[in-house]
Amino acid sequence: MKIVVCVKQVPEVTNVQVDPKTGTLIREGVKSILNPFCEYALDHAVRIKNSVPDVSITVVTMGPPQAKDVLIRSLELGADEGILITDRKFAGADTWATSLTLAEAIRTVVPDYELVLVGKQAIDGDTAQVGPEIAEILGLPQITYGVEVALTSTRRQVRVTQEVEKGYEVIEASLPALVTCSKGEVVRRAPSFKDVINARNKRIRVVSANDLHLPEEQLGLQGSYTQVVKVFPPPAKKSNLLLQNLEAADAAKEIFGFLKEKRFVE
Amino acid sequence: MLNIDHEKCTRCKVCIRNCPFGALSLVGGSLHVNELCTLCGACVNVCRFDALSIERKKASPEELARYKGVFVWAEQDEETSPRKPRKVVLELLGKGRELADKLGEELVAVVLAGPGEVDTEVYGENGADKVIVCRHELLDTYSTDGFTNVMCAVITSKKPAVVLYGATPHGRDFAPRVAARLHLGLTADCTGLEINADGQLVQTRPAFGGNIMASIITPFNRPQTSTVRPNVFPVPGKYIGSSIVEEIFPVTLNRAAIRTRVVERRYLDKESGVSIEDARVIVAGGRGCQKAANLELLQELAQKLGGVMAGSRAIVEQGWIPHTRQVGQSGTTVGPELYIAAGISGAIQHVVGMSSSKTVIAINKDPEAAIFKTADLGVVGDAVEIIPLLAAMIEEKASS
Numbered sequence: 001m002k003i004v005v006c007v008k009q010v011p012e013v014t015n016v017q018v019d020p021k022t023g024t025l026i027r028e029g030v031k032s033i034l035n036p037f038c039e040y041a042l043d044h045a046v047r048i049k050n051s052v053p054d055v056s057i058t059v060v061t062m063g064p065p066q067a068k069d070v071l072i073r074s075l076e077l078g079a080d081e082g083i084l085i086t087d088r089k090f091a092g093a094d095t096w097a098t099s100l101t102l103a104e105a106i107r108t109v110v111p112d113y114e115l116v117l118v119g120k121q122a123i124d125g126d127t128a129q130v131g132p133e134i135a136e137i138l139g140l141p142q143i144t145y146g147v148e149v150a151l152t153s154t155r156r157q158v159r160v161t162q163e164v165e166k167g168y169e170v171i172e173a174s175l176p177a178l179v180t181c182s183k184g185e186v187v188r189r190a191p192s193f194k195d196v197i198n199a200r201n202k203r204i205r206v207v208s209a210n211d212l213h214l215p216e217e218q219l220g221l222q223g224s225y226t227q228v229v230k231v232f233p234p235p236a237k238k239s240n241l242l243l244q245n246l247e248a249a250d251a252a253k254e255i256f257g258f259l260k261e262k263r264f265v266e
Numbered sequence: 267m268l269n270i271d272h273e274k275c276t277r278c279k280v281c282i283r284n285c286p287f288g289a290l291s292l293v294g295g296s297l298h299v300n301e302l303c304t305l306c307g308a309c310v311n312v313c314r315f316d317a318l319s320i321e322r323k324k325a326s327p328e329e330l331a332r333y334k335g336v337f338v339w340a341e342q343d344e345e346t347s348p349r350k351p352r353k354v355v356l357e358l359l360g361k362g363r364e365l366a367d368k369l370g371e372e373l374v375a376v377v378l379a380g381p382g383e384v385d386t387e388v389y390g391e392n393g394a395d396k397v398i399v400c401r402h403e404l405l406d407t408y409s410t411d412g413f414t415n416v417m418c419a420v421i422t423s424k425k426p427a428v429v430l431y432g433a434t435p436h437g438r439d440f441a442p443r444v445a446a447r448l449h450l451g452l453t454a455d456c457t458g459l460e461i462n463a464d465g466q467l468v469q470t471r472p473a474f475g476g477n478i479m480a481s482i483i484t485p486f487n488r489p490q491t492s493t494v495r496p497n498v499f500p501v502p503g504k505y506i507g508s509s510i511v512e513e514i515f516p517v518t519l520n521r522a523a524i525r526t527r528v529v530e531r532r533y534l535d536k537e538s539g540v541s542i543e544d545a546r547v548i549v550a551g552g553r554g555c556q557k558a559a560n561l562e563l564l565q566e567l568a569q570k571l572g573g574v575m576a577g578s579r580a581i582v583e584q585g586w587i588p589h590t591r592q593v594g595q596s597g598t599t600v601g602p603e604l605y606i607a608a609g610i611s612g613a614i615q616h617v618v619g620m621s622s623s624k625t626v627i628a629i630n631k632d633p634e635a636a637i638f639k640t641a642d643l644g645v646v647g648d649a650v651e652i653i654p655l656l657a658a659m660i661e662e663k664a665s666s
Contacts, residue, residue: 011474064301064302065301086301088267088301091267091301091303091304091305092303092304092305092306092320094451095442095452095454096445096446096449096450096451096452099446121596123475123596124473124474124475125454125473126454126455126472126473126475126595126596127454127455128438128442128454129438129441129442129445129452129454130442131442132410132439132440132442132443132446133442133443133445133446135443136414136442136443136446136447137446141410141411141525141526142410142439142443142526143410143526144410144435144438144439145435145439159529161532163435163589163590164435165434165435165541165590166533166534167531167532167533167534167590168531168532168533169528169530169531169532170528170529170530170531170532171526171527171528171529172526172527172529173525173526173527174525177525182589183589220305221267221305221320221321222321224451225449225450225451225452225484225486225487226451226452226453226469226482226483226484227307227482227483227484227485228305228306228307228480228481228482229307229468229481229482229483230307230311230480230481231286231306231307231308231311231478231479231480231481232478232479232481233477233478233479234472234476234477234478234479234614234618240638240639240640240641240642240643240644241642241643241644242633242638242641242644242645242646243643243644243645243646244633244646245646246645246646246647248647248648248651248652248655249655251629251645251647251652251655252652252655252656252659253659254643254645255627255629255643255645255652255656256656256659256660256663258627258643259571259604259627259660262604262625264547264571264603264604264625265571265660265663265664266663
């Protein structure tokens with residue numbers, strides 16, 4: 001059984017700062033990492049692989065040539081092979097063009113897949129759209145916000161514990177299906193030295209625009225329905241009152257007075 | 267493709283400094299773009315010499331003009347009877363009214379619901395001209411396939427110019443599915459919407475964890491579709507007594523079309539399952555609360571103020587509170603009347619999730635903490651010491 005995991009290389013956005021003078025992102029020293037939600041998806045795939053026989057994991061990414069790094073990391077974490085979809089023609093792709101390219105690559109390179117796992121969203125774009133869009137293009141049922149992913153005993157269905165507003169729902173869908181993974185109880189694993197060595201013997205295939213059966217006008221910016229017309233820093237925040245060097249009791253009194261003034265306490 | 271006119275380029279490097287992706291550099295004295303370019307257009311905007319351009323597709327205005335009206339998916343609160351919309355729907359109607367007026371078109375609410383009673387008056391009272399009601403027993407509870415099929419039928423038949431969805435878990439689940447089926451542009455998690463001089467919807471959203479904002483258009487196909495963050499726009503509620511045109515939209519749907527089934531529901535008890543999205547008062551804790559046990563102090567204060575407790579990603583990762591209570595970019599966007607941030611440093615990912623709160627009080631030991639920039643009142647101190655004293659003062663006041 002083949003599981004496809006889609007992954008994305010992202011800047012570590014928690015460390016991204018805005019230059020107060022120019023209002024643009026300071027890039028120096030910002031690391032590129034495997035998107036954490038993608039890592040959870042991969043972790044679910046590895047758990048399935050470890051619990052039932054005959055499972056192989058293909059990890060797929062689309063990006064510039066250096067996105068290969070996240071494939072290597074994924075191979076270290078337990079994937080069996082990597083697919084790097086890279087071509088200048090893919091640049092500027094919005095979620096639709098990205099999903100179309102990924103879906104076509106999955107269809108072309110891993111035609112016998114049974115389960116597609118993706119992160120619920122990437123921490124740079126935060127759209128959460130690529131998973132459902134791939135599912136629609138491939139004609140698969142989808143389950144979003146998965147925190148536990150398992151196969152049923154017949155291995156014909158996937159059973160997913162889904163995070164919902166009121167708690168959790170357990171949902172089943174027949175394979176092939178697509179699941180987007182949010183966090184849940186999964187603990188991120190660090191690869192061992194042996195994992196790192198093993199990863200070196202695994203294959204990474206490179207897919208370019210010519211390998212896909214898509215007309216050029218459906219790729220990258222040309223194939224995108226949405227276009228970014230302006231990028232700008234977030235609006236400045238309001239000015240405020242900052243009280244320092246108060247004893248705890250005095251601080252509580254100040255806050256109490258403020259709450260009273262604003263009528264939150266009568 | 268980013269086109270560089272080397273004759274016009276003065277090598278002033280302004281574009282290099284403004285590229286969010288580090289894709290531009292001077293190579294051998296001339297400007298060079300590498301494979302990191304995502305064609306975001308930041309460089310084109312800042313170039314004063316017109317040396318940079320991006321080739322974009324064009325659409326015929328006649329074709330686009332056939333699509334009319336602003337449609338809002340009226341997500342139902344499945345707990346109510348008769349069914350009422352969630353609060354975000356009213357927020358979208360308020361914003362939708364503005365957009366529809368600018369376009370000179372109709373504002374339409376689209377209800378997908380089961381056979382039970384549905385409150386339709388509320389849509390007129392919040393500015394809609396019309397409500398389209400799609401009813402089927404399979405629409406009584408949400409399913410990706412059921413809702414996708416019916417929404418696609420409505421859009422294909424009615425040809426709206428704009429479709430807005432609340433960026434709720436269900437909205438974010440099926441809006442991309444609809445977009446992919448009908449080949450539509452979709453912009454996620456918008457915080458700003460306006461109509462430009464060309465009659466296009468300009469959608470503004472945060473990216474890079476809220477570090478930059480991007481304005482996005484859908485120039486050559488219709489409808490233009492967006493999911494919109496809850497608690498960003500105000501609830502209108504100013505058309506009380508307005509009448510509403512109700513249209514029943516015929517639905518064909520069979521069970522086989524719905525390919526997922528719920529086999530078990532594990533809902534949290536009411537107290538810990540209470541929604542932070544609609545709370546009037548939120549007391550939120552961060553790493554500065556030091557340990558899970560201290561959150562009881564916050565819970566107590568929240569109770570006394572008639573609110574709920576929430577927290578930052580840091581304490582969700584510690585397992586101190588469930589993810590459903592996380593405020594921020596990867597959690598829930600909240601917009602309460604009062605937000606008290608206790609021991610929260612104020613990373614931008616957190617701030618984007620609470621910056622529409624009306625009043626913010628922040629308590630943190632670090633006078634440099636970023637949260638103070640967002641606060642109406644900032645107090646430098648230990649939240650664990652201050653919060654119980656404050657709770658006691660409120661208690662004393664209430665009993666005197």
